[in-house]
Amino acid sequence: MILMISNSFRRGAVALGIAVLTITTGCSAPAGDDDSATSIVVGAYPFEFVATRVAGDHATVTNLLAPGSDGHDLELSPQQVAAVSNADLVLYQSGYQAALDEAVEQQSPANVLDTASFLTLRTAAEDDDHDADDADDDHEADEHGGYDPHVWLDPTNVAEIADHTAQLLSQLQPENADAFTANAQQLRSELTSLDADFASGLANCRTNTFITSHTAFGYLAARYGLDQVGISGLSPEEEPSPARIAQVQQIATERDVTTIFYETAVSPKVSQAIASDLGLATDVLDPIETLSSDSRGSDYIEVMNSNLDSLRKANGCQ
């Protein structure tokens, strides 16, 4: 398995298919070491994006999260737990998906790269605009052990994840180390450009406040000097209280907010109802936990650019 050849991707994919078939028919024999490709397992799209970009054809990447579903509520089938168990590498953010945390702990895959081990995490309490809210500060804290897991919404974090992924893959496949390093560097240059576009695009705006149903954008807000205001607490689909709606209305008026943001993976009905009550527009701000046919772009960088366009329009940026 360590002796990789660059065109082994296709054979690896076939081998993986056989392994999965074996598992589904009830045979408990472990996947053999003759897999011709390194298998990387992830639980959400941003990690799939990084793994695919860095590994190129030298690995197969399996994303456990179905497109368009809620990343936080990931549930794993027995086959998916087996995929974690058999993975050469699991790339993930601990504290984000309880099911994956548990599978990693119990299955002990060969290699684990937990992005929480090298990124600077924000606490959930830092994420919401301070004077905007009390009710929903505890949401992410309850779910995620006090840290905001949405690290990928700061592009510089994605570049860090790419570098660490390249380092780990280089240990697994030393013969392809140069390719992994080059791929990570190429990705870093694209992310640096994206970061610069965000910084300049959001530098001169009528307002720096944005209102969103899902408070996933703490890292983005911190990076680019924005104030994130969350509408509802426990779940993006939960009806906010009348008191909360009144608070949001006051903030929107005081800070010249034009738009209530919602995300593609969750029903927009709460955001739309509030926007309608307040006479505001709605638009999509995508936390990019999944990529689907509803996404405004075909990869992380394109969807982030769509997010930038939406923020610039909503906030009156020049």
Ligand SMILES: [Zn+2]
């Ligand atoms: Zn989220």
